[in-house]
Amino acid sequence: MKKITFTLALLLVFIASNAQKDFQGMAVYESKTSTADFKSRMSGNKDMTPEMQKMIEERMKKMFEKTFILNFDKTSSIYKEEEKLEAPGQGQGGFRMMSSMMGGGGTYYKNAKEKTFTVDKEFMGKEFLVKDTLRNYNWKMEGETREIGGYMCYKATAVIPASKTDFRNFRPKKEEDVKKKEEEAKKEGENKSVEAKAEDKKEKKTSFFDEVELPKEITITAWYTMDIPVNQGPEGYWGLPGLILEVNDGKTIILCSKIVINPKEKTEIKASNNGKVVTQKEYDDIVTKKMEEMMEMNQGQGRGGMQMRMGR
Template sequence: MRKMILLLSLVPGLLVGSSIMAQKFEGVASYKSSMNIESINVAGRNMSPEMQESVRKQLMQQSQRDFTLTFNLQEATWKEEAELDPVTNPSSNGGFQITLRTGNSKSYINPSNNEFLEETEIFGKKFLIEDELEPFNWKITKETKKIGDYTVIKAEFQDINETLSMTLDGSEQKTETVMDTTMITAWYTPEIPVSQGPNNTWGLPGLILELKDGNMTYLCTKVELNPSEPVVIEKPDKGKRVTREEANQIRDEKMQEMMKKYDTGEGGETRVIRIGG
């Protein structure tokens, strides 16, 4: 009990005591996302350097999104804040229009019940992914820094996934399965004792304030603990129920269909490239 009191005393405005903590400790955290475009290879047949630079700029602009993590000690929801897609003129971008979509998703996790739900769109159709949580075998380091007023600790996880790689060379489409290794780096603070984080990450002894997942970074810009208005956590419930594996298969099939649809050849027509759902 002594250790718990010491931990709770780090959280401003938090009443000490295990029963009060279970009833009262909740909050809302705001995050902004960004993409490291320098590590992305943008190349293609008949793509000039100007076209490649246009693609990079569009990717960077559309990766800058706002998200909200709503949490208590047991569960959390993660969602993107709605905004209109930017209007672009394809002709001014060398004939390329990049639309980076996250699928308008809203997700829910409950580590104590090993429960994961995600309400998402895959090429215009609504699905409800219902599955177990993916484990994160974090390696906690001794490296620390400050994010705002909080001291954060670095943790790492090497994620190895099987992904579908698709390339289009003229009229020939090539599809192959490859093993993709991604280093996930999290900076968490024990001063906010919840096992939650952005983009459905979890499993660390404190809230994750910064997450680097491959080319994407999520940075917390604001945390509100125990707000005056009660925090409401609602489970997603809309869409056709599928597992994560089934959703990935549907997404891959739709992506192949899309690549065939937008293979316009050399006629000078605009190509629309969609990345993600």
């Protein structure tokens, strides 16, 4: 009798183990970043024609509105942008570079059990494989609930440092701050000699970064469901007792629009192995250095030219 009971227990453990091993889910996320401030600045640019403004708005929509697919099991996940056929000439130059820094790019692999992530990125024509430890979000449970797609969700928030290599974190400077700086520069210039003014004009630098600023911290608001008890979510978000269905950082909203549990076609959930292996800090340093070099290269260019190159 004891032998039968022991055998039955082993069988139940085996079944449960295999059920957990075979479990897999798929979630579709729509990502949208607000561009209202940038569009307002762009419409006030007298040097920009309506045709040019329309073209830039179309490019911005492509960069700031994307669809992603998250495939996950009990411990790991892969997050990729939905593949779309691009028209000839699309995604070139500065727009393509900025697009790769707007949450798109390659495959974002997270292993919650090992607390590690791997993501392949292309930057300035070079392939990088960023491998590092997952961020600890220190989530605060807020006690609020709401329904998303038929799933009961719970609210959690976290405050994190703003990444300087993610363009979604940049905010346009307030119009009054820009004008104040220009007035101060004008007043200072009135007291300079003709030679000094000429030298200032020669060395003047203008860039996308002259009119944007990066906050020190951003507040993340997440909504997760206990109905799908996996600590996964879109991009690098994780660490809650249920699948994250929505994330809002005050500028970008990532919202789940579809969920399929145990789809017929299984997806291999594994990390990419393409590119030069670097840590997150090493990759950030590479991007920052390249952006500084670009600012040097654009020395003396007018505002309109730089706006076109950088997607403003």
